[in-house]
Amino acid sequence: MSAVLKAVNLVRIYSGGALPVPAVRGVDLEVEEGEFVAIMGPSGSGKSTLVHMLGGLDTRTSGEIWLDGKRVDTLSESAWAMLRREKVGFVFQFFNLVANMTVADNVELPALLAGISPKEARERRESLLAALNLADRADAAPAQLSGGEQQRVALARALANKPSVLLADEPTGNLDSRNTRDVLRLLGEVHKQGQTIVMVTHDARVASLADRLVSLFDGQIVDDGRIARRRTGTAGEVIDLR
Amino acid sequence: MRPHLLALLAKEPAHGYELKQALEQTFGSAYPSPNIGQIYVTLGRLEKDGLVRAVDVEQSNRPNKKVYYLTAKGRESLTAWVEEPTEGPRVRDEFFMKLVLAPLTGIADRMALISRQRRHYLSLMADLNDLLSRTDPRDRVAGLLIEGAMLHLQADLDWLERCQEDLA
Numbered sequence: 403m404s405a406v407l408k409a410v411n412l413v414r415i416y417s418g419g420a421l422p423v424p425a426v427r428g429v430d431l432e433v434e435e436g437e438f439v440a441i442m443g444p445s446g447s448g449k450s451t452l453v454h455m456l457g458g459l460d461t462r463t464s465g466e467i468w469l470d471g472k473r474v475d476t477l478s479e480s481a482w483a484m485l486r487r488e489k490v491g492f493v494f495q496f497f498n499l500v501a502n503m504t505v506a507d508n509v510e511l512p513a514l515l516a517g518i519s520p521k522e523a524r525e526r527r528e529s530l531l532a533a534l535n536l537a538d539r540a541d542a543a544p545a546q547l548s549g550g551e552q553q554r555v556a557l558a559r560a561l562a563n564k565p566s567v568l569l570a571d572e573p574t575g576n577l578d579s580r581n582t583r584d585v586l587r588l589l590g591e592v593h594k595q596g597q598t599i600v601m602v603t604h605d606a607r608v609a610s611l612a613d614r615l616v617s618l619f620d621g622q623i624v625d626d627g628r629i630a631r632r633r634t635g636t637a638g639e640v641i642d643l644r
Numbered sequence: 645m646r647p648h649l650l651a652l653l654a655k656e657p658a659h660g661y662e663l664k665q666a667l668e669q670t671f672g673s674a675y676p677s678p679n680i681g682q683i684y685v686t687l688g689r690l691e692k693d694g695l696v697r698a699v700d701v702e703q704s705n706r707p708n709k710k711v712y713y714l715t716a717k718g719r720e721s722l723t724a725w726v727e728e729p730t731e732g733p734r735v736r737d738e739f740f741m742k743l744v745l746a747p748l749t750g751i752a753d754r755m756a757l758i759s760r761q762r763r764h765y766l767s768l769m770a771d772l773n774d775l776l777s778r779t780d781p782r783d784r785v786a787g788l789l790i791e792g793a794m795l796h797l798q799a800d801l802d803w804l805e806r807c808q809e810d811l812a
């Protein structure tokens with residue numbers, strides 16, 4: 403197994419304000435191909451900062467980031483932007499869709515930018531939107547969608563270019579339980595197909611799909627281990643009624 | 645299991661095996677498959693306490709079977725069970741005791757305890773996810789029970805995070 407994504411002693415200090423804020427303080431992380439890693443931790447523990455750096459959306463203060471065996475933190479901004487188009491899918495905590503494009507175009511664009519043929523991009527868009535129960539919203543503008551629908555479109559868009567790694571920051575933050583179910587199903591499916599996923603979440607149902615949990619606290623990893631699976635029979639064995 | 649059997653008998657008299665089947669039908673996969681021996685033991689105790697009574701019913705080619713029915717006292721007890729407020733979830737659970745006492749033991753620090761517990765909760769959640777996907781969507785009783793357990797687990801996890809922020 404090879405690491406798709408690797409961070410070595412990664413540090414991010416925000417120094418805009420009166421006092422520097424060390425948001426991420428020396429994180430080492432290796433994510434294997436096909437692995438699903440959930441990141442949890444209290445508000446302000448550095449989760450967003452970490453995944454933004456991993457996706458090249460925020461610059462590191464020090465440390466290294468490797469993607470598909472290539473060191474990327476030293477690349478020029480434009481070189482990394484190119485690489486990102488092909489290799490990274492990102493779902494933001496506060497979804498940001500392109501306002502003056504339809505849902506369908508929002509989802510197809512990253513695939514087209516990554517060099518996937520228009521025909522394949524359309525097919526992929528159709529299957530992703532269908533999986534997320536959004537097929538009938540394809541021609542709508544993002545502003546016409548609910549928060550939960552926009553968040554699902556953002557997920558579809560992030561998966562459109564079949565990225566080496568899907569990075570997601572609270573992708574179910576705005577979803578009710580029915581919509582969460584669609585997202586859970588899709589995540590479970592793409593994970594089974596080998597999609598590597600790194601996901602920040604407070605949602606225990608989403609996190610429990612992961613193979614591994616990384617807990618952040620004060621900008622550092624305080625726990626990193628597998629989520630055990632037991633095989634159980636019926637609900638009665640899991641839920642003690644007596 | 646006592647009040648559960650009383651509730652089933654409030655609908656109609658039944659023998660032990662019928663009660664087992666009724667439990668299975670009502671709760672679907674949500675009830676720990678009831679053990680017939682346990683049902684007979686419970687019925688025996690209920691009879692001794694005067695909450696149910698049994699009549700022998702003759703069967704052709706087979707030994708008599710005992711059919712149980714609810715007594716007036718049994719109905720009273722059942723009513724009291726239905727009407728009394730039900731305890732909420734236990735917050736003073738075993739884990740919280742460990743967490744508070746951890747620094748005294750020198751065995752594990754709070755951060756390690758919290759991290760381990762968080763992964764434990766997530767693996768329970770993974771089991772529930774699994775179960776829910778294997779549960780027939782028409783089995784609403786089982787579905788709701790599983791969803792309830794999931795919401796409790798989510799609350800436990802949120803609370804764990806609060807403990808981490810304040811104690812660790």
Ligand SMILES: Nc1ncnc2c1ncn2[C@@H]1O[C@H](COP(=O)(O)OP(=O)(O)OP(=O)(O)O)[C@@H](O)[C@H]1O
Binds near residue numbers: 446447449451
């Ligand atoms: N652009 C910024 N400038 C200065 N400080 C920042 C900036 N972005 C984040 N921070 C600080 O860095 C720390 C980590 O923030 P981050 O957003 O990574 O936390 P988080 O774990 O994602 O929290 P949440 O669960 O609330 O989303 C916080 O103390 C935050 O205030």
Ligand SMILES: [Mg+2]
Binds near residue numbers: 571
């Ligand atoms: Mg965040």
